[in-house]
Amino acid sequence: MDIAKMVGENLKLARVTKGITQVQIAAELKKYQSDYSDYETGKIQLDYEKIIYLCKRFDITPNDLFGFV
Numbered sequence: 507m508d509i510a511k512m513v514g515e516n517l518k519l520a521r522v523t524k525g526i527t528q529v530q531i532a533a534e535l536k537k538y539q540s541d542y543s544d545y546e547t548g549k550i551q552l553d554y555e556k557i558i559y560l561c562k563r564f565d566i567t568p569n570d571l572f573g574f575v
Contacts, residue, residue, distance in 0.1 A: 508548055509572070510549075510551050513548065513552065513571055513572060514545060514546040514548040515546075517545060517564075517571060518546040520564035520566045520570070520571070521546075524565070557571065
């Protein structure tokens with residue numbers, strides 16, 4: 507599996523688990539919802555700052571995000 511797609515799926519799972527919409531998190535990141543959606547589909551890769559922010563926001567670790575157990 508493509509790493510960007512796997513990260514995107516894990517990101518979506520974490521977001522949905524917290525009950526947060528794409529619109530809400532996109533606003534926090536000062537992005538359009540469509541841009542945030544591209545992170546979850548793996549079309550756009552996350553930069554370091556977004557990885558750290560989203561892990562803290564969704565209460566997950568980078569290992570969770572990247573699928574390491």
